[in-house]
Amino acid sequence: MGARRPRTGDDWKLLAQACAALLERLPELVDEHVRELHAYSPAYGRVIGYDQHWQEARDAMRIGIETISAPRASPRRDLDHAEWLGRRRAEQGLPLELMVHAYRLAGHQVWDALLEAASADARRLAVLMQSATMVWSAVDAQADTASEAYRATELELRRRTDEQLQALLDALLEGGRSAEVAARAAAGLDLPERGRYAVVVLRTARRDLTHRRLEAEGLRFVWRMRTDCEVGVVSLDEGTGLDALAELMEGRCPGPGGISPVVTGLTELGRARRLAELALRTCPADAPAIVRLDRRMPGALVVSQPELSSLLVSEVLGALLDLDPADRAVLLETLDVWLDCEGSAGRAASRLYCHRNTVFNRLRRLEQLTSRSLSRPRDLTEMTLALDAFRLSPG
Structure with a gap:
């Protein structure tokens, strides 16, 4: 919030009266605010719901109006509420730009209402104009605080989701055959429960490799970093086989690495991982390569x-x-x-x-x-x- 310019006691009294009058019109302002937001984007109603949105908008607008006339040393309740609301909107999944738009719209509506009420009184209008910087600085500070809380919460939610998905993937790679785990992993990773998969194991984790660099037509990679290796789950299209996978890996990875045979579902990833590791063990230390188990059967034995x-x-x-x-x-x-x-x-x-x-x-x-x-x-x-x-x- 910007620095507040010194005012006389009468100035603060006039500003407080203007804000008090505005609070009496709060239900009307909230109706207009929520109506305009829902007309601007149906996401507000889909994500939040009208009644809940109305109540939360009322609380935010009331706290914001009270902040305008609050003494300078008062606690910033508006920023505390903005932080809470930013976290809540991130958890609800409302896009960040729509949350910021709501703050900007509320600021314009409150300011327009204050101007309209003061237009017939020159003294009150002068006091209000003197407060313009303070009002808009408060709106900016609220929007910034809510945005920071939103981004922090979004990152935390993404981290938790990633950890959950990695845990599900780890469970499958360790041999878990639970249909529930497979279903949750399929939904989270956007992979079919039943499909053609292979597993690639690289002996040394190569931090410069990403699924983006190894993407190819008919091949999709999901990587899992481990302490001493890197494990890749490869989803194969119906017409794509191990020849295409091996060619891609050999052209991008110096090895050593092992490629499993094709398996037919997420619940088979544990077996595929063990077979890929077995293929990897057939790579001599002096001749690192990316090898397929089906081409190294004697060595695997x-x-x-x-x-x-x-x-x-x-x-x-x-x-x-x-x-x-x-x-x-x-x-x-x-x-x-x-x-x-x-x-x-x-x-x-x-x-x-x-x-x-x-x-x-x-x-x-x-x-x-x-x-x-x-x-x-x-x-x-x-x-x-x-x-x-x-x-x-x-x-």
Whole structure:
């Protein structure tokens, strides 16, 4: 509220009389005020309701009028009420601009009514004009106070809502299958309860990634930050599959990360999250990537059974483990590349920058050390799984 200019006792008496006369007309002023607001926007009636709005407008206008003639040292009841009303309007969901409009309209109506009552009395009119700055400063202060309270309450409500939604999402990601939780999460996150979903888990939370940067046609992301990872729930359109998701992730995220298979509803997110984490565990530390579980099944099998994996490594690759680390690495790399090249020694040699006979010699040495033949399917399966287990073992 602006500084009040010094006035004589008669000036204050005239101003108090004008305000007292205006209070006698309060029901008439409130009728006009509420009627104009409801004509301006139907949201007032839809959000607040006419009777409740009338009572609250009466209280606000009465306190505002009493403030005009109150002594300078009086408590600012108008600002206390404005703060309360700002919080209330935010809780009710009335748009902020409509609340501010109501304050401005009330200020104009009160001022016009004061001018109309003082127009026949020059002395009273002069006192009123002297008070113009004070009156409009009071209206501004009330509107500003109500707006600040509105914004603070809106932020708090949004924070509470976000926390509730995150809690619901966490419950689903932890394996909750409650239909009620799924329904509330679906409503709050604007996601279908039954639909095609995948879960992405990134090992290191990447704070620079947002759903806006990763949005694409047919894909919608909802991210959940955790201490050591970032979990993304991906809603897939009917015609969008994991190929599109993997392509998008590989182009935007350096990894490591895991992508689950598609599941068919929010209650399946817990299983999808566990499968995405399993896919993530198949990423070697030295070759981070975004991997799909359906493309890493052998690796997923071995990392899901650490005790059996350790036994498999020792049984199949035991003799290799006694070699010099550099020598062992060359042999295992050759096997890995040969498998990746679908058993073609020529293509493997090209990638390893060596002669194809060198590839054959290394593979024969592997067969001798493991007592297994790469031409026998069962032996090849064991060696492939043992290679995955060795590469993915924590040690």
